[in-house]
Amino acid sequence: xxxxxxxxxxxxxxxxxxxxxxxxxxxxxxxxxxxxxxxxxxxxxxxxxxxxxxxxxxxxxxxxxxxxxxxxxxxxxxxxxxxxxxxxxxxxxxxxxxxxxxxxxxxxxxxxxx
Amino acid sequence: xxxxxxxxxxxxxxxxxxxxxxxxxxxxxxxxxxxxxxxxxxxxxxxxxxxxxxxxxxxxxxxxxxxxxxxxxxxxxxxxxxxxxxxxxxxxxxxxxxxxxxxxxxxxxxxxxxxxxxxxxxxxxxxxxxxxxxxxxxxxxxxxxxxxxxxxxxxxxxxxxxxxxxxxxxxxxxxxxxxxxxxxxxxxxxxxxxxxxxxxxxxxxxxxxxxxxxxxxxxxxxxxxxxxxxxxxxxxxxxxxxxxxxxxxxxxxxxxxxxxxxxxxxxxxxxxxxxxxxxxxxxxxxxxxxxxxxxxxxxxxxxxxxxxxxxxxxxxxxxxxxxxxxxxxxxxxxxxxxxxxxxxxxxxxxxxxxxxxxxxxxxxxxxxxxxxxxxxxxxxxxxxxxxxxxxxxxxxxxxxxxxxxxxxxxxxxxxxxxxxxxxxxxxxxxxxxxxxxxxxxxxxxxxxxxxxxxxxxxxxxxxxxxxxxxxxxxxxxxxxxxxxxxxxxxxxxxxxxxxxxxxxxxxxxxxxxxxxxxxxxxxxxxxxxxxxxxxxxxxxxxxxxxxxxxxxxxxxxxxxxxxxxxxxxxxxxxxxxxxxxxxxxxxxxxxxxxxxxxxxxxxxxxxxxxxxxxxxxxxxxxxxxxxxxxxxxxxxxxxxxxxxxxxxxxxxxxxxxxxxxxxxxx
Numbered sequence: 185x186x187x188x189x190x191x192x193x194x195x196x197x198x199x200x201x202x203x204x205x206x207x208x209x210x211x212x213x214x215x216x217x218x219x220x221x222x223x224x225x226x227x228x229x230x231x232x233x234x235x236x237x238x239x240x241x242x243x244x245x246x247x248x249x250x251x252x253x254x255x256x257x258x259x260x261x262x263x264x265x266x267x268x269x270x271x272x273x274x275x276x277x278x279x280x281x282x283x284x285x286x287x288x289x290x291x292x293x294x295x296x297x298x
Numbered sequence: 299x300x301x302x303x304x305x306x307x308x309x310x311x312x313x314x315x316x317x318x319x320x321x322x323x324x325x326x327x328x329x330x331x332x333x334x335x336x337x338x339x340x341x342x343x344x345x346x347x348x349x350x351x352x353x354x355x356x357x358x359x360x361x362x363x364x365x366x367x368x369x370x371x372x373x374x375x376x377x378x379x380x381x382x383x384x385x386x387x388x389x390x391x392x393x394x395x396x397x398x399x400x401x402x403x404x405x406x407x408x409x410x411x412x413x414x415x416x417x418x419x420x421x422x423x424x425x426x427x428x429x430x431x432x433x434x435x436x437x438x439x440x441x442x443x444x445x446x447x448x449x450x451x452x453x454x455x456x457x458x459x460x461x462x463x464x465x466x467x468x469x470x471x472x473x474x475x476x477x478x479x480x481x482x483x484x485x486x487x488x489x490x491x492x493x494x495x496x497x498x499x500x501x502x503x504x505x506x507x508x509x510x511x512x513x514x515x516x517x518x519x520x521x522x523x524x525x526x527x528x529x530x531x532x533x534x535x536x537x538x539x540x541x542x543x544x545x546x547x548x549x550x551x552x553x554x555x556x557x558x559x560x561x562x563x564x565x566x567x568x569x570x571x572x573x574x575x576x577x578x579x580x581x582x583x584x585x586x587x588x589x590x591x592x593x594x595x596x597x598x599x600x601x602x603x604x605x606x607x608x609x610x611x612x613x614x615x616x617x618x619x620x621x622x623x624x625x626x627x628x629x630x631x632x633x634x635x636x637x638x639x640x641x642x643x644x645x646x647x648x649x650x651x652x653x654x655x656x657x658x659x660x661x662x663x664x665x666x667x668x669x670x671x672x673x674x675x676x677x678x679x680x681x682x683x684x685x686x687x688x689x690x691x692x693x694x695x696x697x698x699x700x701x702x703x704x705x706x707x708x709x710x711x712x713x714x715x716x717x718x719x720x721x722x723x724x725x726x727x728x729x730x731x732x733x734x735x736x737x738x739x740x741x742x743x744x745x746x747x748x749x750x751x752x753x754x755x756x757x758x759x760x761x762x763x764x765x766x767x768x769x770x771x772x773x774x775x776x777x778x779x780x781x782x783x784x785x786x787x788x789x790x791x792x793x794x795x796x797x798x799x800x801x802x803x804x805x806x807x808x809x810x811x812x813x814x815x816x817x818x819x820x821x822x823x824x825x826x827x828x829x830x831x832x833x834x835x836x837x838x839x840x841x842x843x844x845x846x847x848x849x850x851x852x853x854x855x856x857x858x859x860x861x862x863x864x865x866x867x868x869x870x871x872x873x874x875x876x877x878x879x880x881x882x883x884x885x886x887x888x889x890x891x892x893x894x895x896x897x898x899x900x901x902x903x904x905x906x907x908x909x910x911x912x913x914x915x916x917x918x919x920x921x922x923x924x925x926x927x928x929x930x931x932x933x934x935x936x937x938x939x940x941x942x943x944x945x946x947x948x949x950x951x952x953x954x955x956x957x958x959x960x961x962x963x964x
Binding site for chain 2: 202203217221222227236239241260265270272273284288293
């Protein structure tokens with residue numbers, strides 16, 4: 185098995201910033217409209233998720249996620265060096281957790297105030 | 299499928315630019331008031347100008363619905379001293395800021411902010427921003443006034459900082475701007491101010507801009523203009539791979555307002571001031587690590603074994619209870635709060651803090667790393683308020699922290715949140731996420747300097763007003779940006795009502811148009827904008843660092859000019875996005891020149907401005923206790939001397955309130 189390989193620049197750092205779920209995203213591009221720094225651009229194919237072109241210009245405001253009409257279509261991803269630093273410990277058991285771990289604990293479903 | 303790399307490898311094709319490109323196509327917009335910068339300050343300026351019945355246009359670099367440093371939210375609002383629960387007056391607050399800075403901040407701007415901050419916040423409430431605990435979630439809490447349902451931060455006794463649910467504040471202000479009929483032009487890289495006759499120092503009558511999606515050229519003609527742009531995080535460091543996620547300033551923050559103002563002849567004060575670049579983003583994602591400062595003020599910090607780090611008052615006395623952390627202690631009139639755009643605070647006005655000998659006590663083994671935030675030691679109300687209300691509404695916290703951490707399973711009722719593990723001096727400042735020691739010491743941030751304005755928030759140029767946080771001498775942060783924008787909008791509209799029609803100079807426009815498109819006409823082999831930006835930052839770090847001298851500053855100026863005439867001259871932009879970023883590099887160079895030139899004029903070291911001259915090492919000689927405002931005439935630097943309290947000297951009255959009554963227009 186060998187896929188075709190291309191001469192292509194190294195992936196930027198970070199190389200995702202936001203990730204789209206094509207099952208949920210309808211390609212409405214509302215996120216593209218509001219992103220302050222044009223991190224992503226419309227996909228040439230209609231109804232497909234936008235393409236993240238300038239991930240290193242993302243400042244992680246989360247505006248794209250807030251703007252999205254389809255919850256779960258966009259996930260904001262902290263750069264790996266930030267994810268690896270976000271750690272916590274259960275007080276009574278001493279169990280260690282980190283953002284992005286393999287088997288995460290169940291989500292905390294309490295919404296923020298307001 | 300999300301990344302460009304993924305797309306290219308799947309399709310075998312490089313996607314074409316998605317927007318129609320029309321370089322050189324000219325669009326002309328005529329308005330009464332033009333606002334440059336569509337952040338919170340700019341939209342407040344626009345709304346308040348529009349309310350006076352004039353036509354208003356906003357030019358915005360991103361999209362005004364969510365853009366700007368304040369666009370990502372706010373959780374506490376400073377300077378609301380006229381709220382019904384406040385124990386501080388505008389005069390007391392203004393003098394506290396002014397005296398803390400030994401006079402090196404615009405006292406008149408501070409007074410205007412404190413007079414109108416609460417009114418501005420109430421208008422935000424009318425626009426749909428929640429500023430009260432209307433659902434009684436925190437009923438009975440010691441930080442809440444049960445009658446007004448207002449909630450307070452830092453100092454629960456004098457109650458002048460208000461906790462707000464501001465995650466959507468930008469969206470609400472944007473909707474109000476649209477509702478009142480403000481015309482908003484998004485994705486605009488502003489390249490210059492237009493002046494009467496094309497002359498530097500002439501009346502400002504509009505601006506030029508390039509659309510960074512289509513490349514089209516815009517000419518804005520206006521009777522009055524307001525600059526409301528932000529800072530320039532990219533001036534002294536350019537490493538977005540490391541800093542972008544950690545910064546409270548986005549990539550658009552590049553000194554555009556200051557640069558176009560300078561080129562038009564506007565006057566600036568204290569541009570030589572800077573601070574070590576702690577908040578520049580070499581640390582961690584904002585608010586993503588345990589700490590006890592700002593939004594997290596009062597949070598209990600424990601060591602790896604669960605032993606709690608003590609809190610002390612400003613005089614070093616240990617605090618006995620959690621409640622004490624939020625109250626001024628004996629000998630303190632009130633606590634000023636942090637994040638208001640001043641680089642130092644008088645001791646008796648500071649906040650209670652973690653013990654200041656913590657680094658030494660960690661070194662001796664008394665506290666073991668890593669440290670953790672233990673929210674379970676707080677009352678239920680305070681825990682929910684800090685993690686849930688504040689983290690959840692502050693800039694870059696709703697999605698980036700609250701949503702992300704909750705989905706990952708973090709529970710403040712059960713879990714200890716880890717602080718950074720870093721060199722020990724990092725634990726001197728309880729705002730651990732900025733990761734102080736992680737930032738190279740060569741990196742500095744401009745702090746406190748900006749446009750010099752009068753009691754109308756008008757510059758020295760006819761028709762040009764300023765409202766902003768970082769680019770205004772005397773400005774502050776989030777709330778201060780709203781408030782000064784609102785005031786500047788009112789005054790610019792008043793001026794525009796009787797101002798003559800603008801008639802731009804066609805030669806000025808043609809020259810600007812040619813300059814703006816220069817990079818699109820260079821060899822495709824030319825440098826890209828990132829390369830140029832990194833070089834600008836290198837020059838500023840090396841030649842305008844912690845220690846400066848006539849020689850280094852002049853060398854810095856020489857090298858900026860070198861860059862302009864060589865690598866920058868031949869730099870290439872392959873699409874309108876790259877063109878916008880490269881034009882921002884022009885702004886950064888101009889801003890660098892302002893800073894270097896202002897630094898050359900101050901031939902004395904100054905402790906408040908954090909300004910060290912190797913060739914004038916004596917600190918704070920009294921004869922240099924004066925502002926040195928600079929501007930350009932015929933592209934030559936002009937300097938004058940101005941007393942620090944110029945805002946209370948002729949032609950102004952000697953009293954803050956009397957000046958406010960005379961100039962505020964209310």
